[in-house]
Amino acid sequence: MDPSLWTALSALLGAIVGGGISYLLNRQQLANQLRVQQETNKVEFMAETTARHFLEHKSFTDRSFETLRNHLGGFTDDELRRILVRAGAIRVYRADGSEWWRLLSRMEEFIERKQLDEIAREI
Known part of the structure; x- marks a missing residue:
């Protein structure tokens, strides 16, 4: 070669x-x-994981801000809202003005449950 x-x-x-x-x-x-x-950033990382855990519960698509605040103590309201947004949650307000949070990934499940509830009320 x-x-x-x-x-x-x-x-x-x-x-x-x-x-x-x-x-x-x-x-x-x-x-x-x-x-x-x-x-x-362990505190923020664990808070985000905990928030996601509460918002992924199979029985509840939404959680009130008060419930989340009680379980995720040690943060100001605005810090907790930032943590929830980083966890993939969106804020919604109920008719009574209360603040509720749900994971964006569970939006379809929320809509399906809402439709089933409406059908059940009609029956």
Whole structure:
């Protein structure tokens, strides 16, 4: 074989091995950064997880702000609202003016339940 071909193949092999090592190291570094960020913001991260837990309950699509505030103490009302938005919730107001929250991902379920309730009332 031609010596220049060996040179090209060894350069290609070196680039592939170096690229693979860089990829693996970069991936590990990103995972470590994510862990550090979660640890740094652990209070907010856990509050968001807890809020999502309450809003994902199978029996309730909506939760009142008062209920969420009672279970997620230690935050001002505006901080709690930011946590709820980060958890994927939207705010709705009832006819009596009370503030309720529901996950945007459960909107279809809410609409279906509302339609079933209307049908049950008609019967």
